[in-house]
Amino acid sequence: MAGDSESLHLLLQASATLLAKPDLHxxxxxxxxxxxxxxxxxxxxxxxxxxxxxxxxxxxxRGLSDAYLExxxxxxxxxxxxxxxxxxxxxxxxxxxxxxxxRGYTAEGIRALxxxxxxxxxxxVGTITFYFxxxxxxxxxxxxxxxxxxxxxxxxxxxxxxYEEQVRLREQAEAQRRRATFLAQASAxxxxxxxxxLTLQRVAELAVPEVADWCxxxxxxxxxxxxxxxxxxxxxxxIALAMEFHTKYPPSLSSxxxxxxxxxxxxxxxxxxxxxxxxxxRALDPERLRLVMALNMRSVLVVPMSARDRVLGxxxxxxxESGRVLLPADMELAEALAARAAAAIDxxxxxxxxxxxxxxxxxxxxxxxxxxxxxxxxxxxxxIAHEINNPLEAVTxxxxxxxxxxxxxxxxxxxMVEEELSRIAHITKMTLGFYRESGALVPVGLxxxxxxxxSLYQAKxxxxxxxxxxxxxxxxxxxxxxxELRQVLANLVANALDVLPAGGAxxxxxxxxxxxxxxxxxxxxxxxxxxxxxxxxxxxxxxxxELGTGLGLWVSRxxxxxxxxxxxxxxxxxxxxxxxxxxxxSQLSRAS
Numbered sequence: 001m002a003g004d005s006e007s008l009h010l011l012l013q014a015s016a017t018l019l020a021k022p023d024l025h026x027x028x029x030x031x032x033x034x035x036x037x038x039x040x041x042x043x044x045x046x047x048x049x050x051x052x053x054x055x056x057x058x059x060x061x062r063g064l065s066d067a068y069l070e071x072x073x074x075x076x077x078x079x080x081x082x083x084x085x086x087x088x089x090x091x092x093x094x095x096x097x098x099x100x101x102x103r104g105y106t107a108e109g110i111r112a113l114x115x116x117x118x119x120x121x122x123x124x125v126g127t128i129t130f131y132f133x134x135x136x137x138x139x140x141x142x143x144x145x146x147x148x149x150x151x152x153x154x155x156x157x158x159x160x161x162x163y164e165e166q167v168r169l170r171e172q173a174e175a176q177r178r179r180a181t182f183l184a185q186a187s188a189x190x191x192x193x194x195x196x197x198l199t200l201q202r203v204a205e206l207a208v209p210e211v212a213d214w215c216x217x218x219x220x221x222x223x224x225x226x227x228x229x230x231x232x233x234x235x236x237x238x239i240a241l242a243m244e245f246h247t248k249y250p251p252s253l254s255s256x257x258x259x260x261x262x263x264x265x266x267x268x269x270x271x272x273x274x275x276x277x278x279x280x281x282r283a284l285d286p287e288r289l290r291l292v293m294a295l296n297m298r299s300v301l302v303v304p305m306s307a308r309d310r311v312l313g314x315x316x317x318x319x320x321e322s323g324r325v326l327l328p329a330d331m332e333l334a335e336a337l338a339a340r341a342a343a344a345i346d347x348x349x350x351x352x353x354x355x356x357x358x359x360x361x362x363x364x365x366x367x368x369x370x371x372x373x374x375x376x377x378x379x380x381x382x383x384i385a386h387e388i389n390n391p392l393e394a395v396t397x398x399x400x401x402x403x404x405x406x407x408x409x410x411x412x413x414x415x416m417v418e419e420e421l422s423r424i425a426h427i428t429k430m431t432l433g434f435y436r437e438s439g440a441l442v443p444v445g446l447x448x449x450x451x452x453x454x455s456l457y458q459a460k461x462x463x464x465x466x467x468x469x470x471x472x473x474x475x476x477x478x479x480x481x482x483x484e485l486r487q488v489l490a491n492l493v494a495n496a497l498d499v500l501p502a503g504g505a506x507x508x509x510x511x512x513x514x515x516x517x518x519x520x521x522x523x524x525x526x527x528x529x530x531x532x533x534x535x536x537x538x539x540x541x542x543x544x545x546e547l548g549t550g551l552g553l554w555v556s557r558x559x560x561x562x563x564x565x566x567x568x569x570x571x572x573x574x575x576x577x578x579x580x581x582x583x584x585x586s587q588l589s590r591a592s
Contacts, residue, residue, distance in 0.1 A: 028060035043131035116150035204232035214318035305342035443477035473511030479585035
């Protein structure tokens with residue numbers, strides 16, 4: 001043992017060194033060296049309580065065998081802190097406190113020991129222990145030096161541990177910042193386009209090398225087939241190799257691969273270390289093994305992309321030539337990225353589904369309009385044929401009478417023939433006008449519109465004895481398609497004719513209301529049942545069985561709304577009233 005003054009000088013010099021070294025391993029090595037220089041022993045060890053596992057462990061040692069160190073972990077058994085007094089055992093077999101360790105001491109040849117408590121971060125949770133293979137009692141001066149060394153070591157270890165904790169917290173904060181930045185960039189990339197194939201490729205490229213050496217995305221399509229939608233690596237040659245592998249061995253849900261298992265179960269799969277033996281076991285043929293080995297996979301993480309309780313695919317992260325390994329902490333980042341990617345896929349599919357539905361609806365509506373136009377034309381043709389047939393019969397009869405009548409009476413018959421032919425010409429002119437004017441935007445007066453429609457149905461109204469009353473106030477004209485507006489009014493009149501009994505009443509009124517132009521068509525028929533009232537404007541809904549198409553009122557509403565107006569209906573067992581409200585021509589001019 002060195003002299004007391006020399007030992008104190010050595011401790012004084014060591015104090016500056018220990019407290020200046022932030023590296024825990026260097027501090028521990030210096031403590032063991034000082035222990036050897038101050039007190040001669042056969043072995044030395046620095047013990048520390050691991051509070052996370054409630055276990056005492058050796059941080060550093062000299063002179064102890066590997067076999068002893070492998071058995072050196074000691075459960076704290078509820079005692080988490082030493083007393084302030086050192087443990088001094090001139091004979092380990094004679095100290096009851098060490099009885100549970102006696103077998104290990106015997107195997108190691110330890111006969112005596114001294115353990116000095118170290119107050120680390122304010123608590124006695126460490127020791128410096130000196131081991132002797134012969135009985136040994138320390139002198140008071142030696143014990144005092146050992147206690148000084150323990151105090152100095154405690155300060156050095158405490159400083160080093162605090163420094164390491166600060167470094168760990170800084171690294172953790174930096175890692176969190178980088179992950180937050182990465183997720184923000186990934187979210188921006190995923191939101192940049194509704195084409196998830198492009199966005200997933202961008203995300204995969206962002207993940208390399210920030211998260212892994214390789215990144216790939218696999219998505220299950222609508223037919224249940226797994227498709228690789230993205231792959232990224234810094235080396236284009238590696239990407240070509242991955243393309244070759246997946247061309248020869250495309251993934252499938254029945255393959256039993258990690259990707260298939262993740263998509264089937266929705267649970268991540270983590271392989272911290274991928275060994276050549278694992279690859280050989282999974283490869284089914286030499287060519288597959290060759291390609292897999294060339295990919296150089298060392299660590300693999302596969303996480304599901306799930307949205308609305310459905311697994312849409314999987315993200316794969318692989319460590320390869322960088323030498324890094326994926327850690328459990330990487331799972332959180334991978335799952336956060338997968339959740340964002342799944343939302344992007346789901347949104348993209350929903351958007352395209354809505355697009356398809358809108359396109360289908362547009363096609364259906366166009367077909368309905370075309371069908372209604374054909375049906376309207378058919379109904380109009382039948383009405384016109386009926387209207388023309390009456391004057392044609394009259395013409396035939398008049399010509400027959402004129403042949404045998406006196407000259408004066410014959411001239412009168414011929415004049416009547418001219419009147420009937422004029423009536424036919426008028427009906428023809430109205431028919432041509434319906435088609436030629438249907439697309440033209442012109443001022444339309446309500447009085448003229450009502451008169452035209454009533455003249456068209458005059459014969460039917462007369463045949464059923466329908467009493468027609470009109471109340472047309474002076475109102476501003478409507479700016480629109482004359483033919484389309486005539487079609488709306490004609491539909492309402494025709495529907496009223498279908499339901500009115502013989503001798504029924506039809507009332508048509510028009511005028512200004514609140515700055516707009518309003519047209520009402522009322523009848524005293526049996527009314528519309530309440531269950532049907534809410535459906536009469538639906539396409540294909542009809543109460544006329546095979547006599548109706550169920551499109552007349554639906555098309556009428558389309559026309560009215562196209563003109564910026566509304567159509568409403570009120571009905572009771574005493575009759576039905578349709579009200580059409582349209583902006584006047586002056587209103588439209590002001591709006592323009």
